[in-house]
Amino acid sequence: MAFFASRFAGLLVGPGVLAGIVLVFLGGWSLLTPWLVASLALVAALMAVEHRLVRPWATQAQAALRGAVSAVEVKAFAGDKRALVGRLTMITLFALIVALMTAKPELNPFA
Template identity: 90%
Template structure:
């Protein structure tokens, strides 16, 4: 019973976070035309997604112990490696941009500034890479493939 509850929290939090990361990108489309409102909503969606990821990760850690999973289970090892890659991409490409953009959006910002912030190609590549890695992690968690080349 407890396992199923924690599994539900984990699955729903991670899937909702993925959807919010996608919504973030959709909201940045009108921001690329200089609209600050959608840009502010995009950062709100991103922050909320981050909270959901935190809840999902905590529930996932609990699931490892509740489910009796070995930390050397191949799909779990690959998932953790993907999480490490996701963190590296976020720290290198997305966080510096997000910090700058959020600071600019707190005050009065011109349409030109919004366009420049929302159109940052390096940050876009980072965000899309993060979404892709996150989707791969969700897929691995959902399918739990064997991934054992010696089987």
């Protein structure tokens, strides 16, 4: 179920980014608005974490689960610290992105 949810979420990224771009223009914000630049940097970080930490684990876990695996192997995949750190980092980055895009803080240290 988790792999299906991940795949489904991946399919929603494209329409989400497109909708975000449309809303930026409809909202009249500049693409250089500090909260938007920070959000885009966090999105890039989110994608990098997923690519480097989570995707390799998911690929290995899916391949293992397709074959006959023991409870020990499943436990080893479930307890992979690198993947866990990646998933927790992704959740944290996503929460920061949501907070930035909801609050739209000025983020101007010289104001």
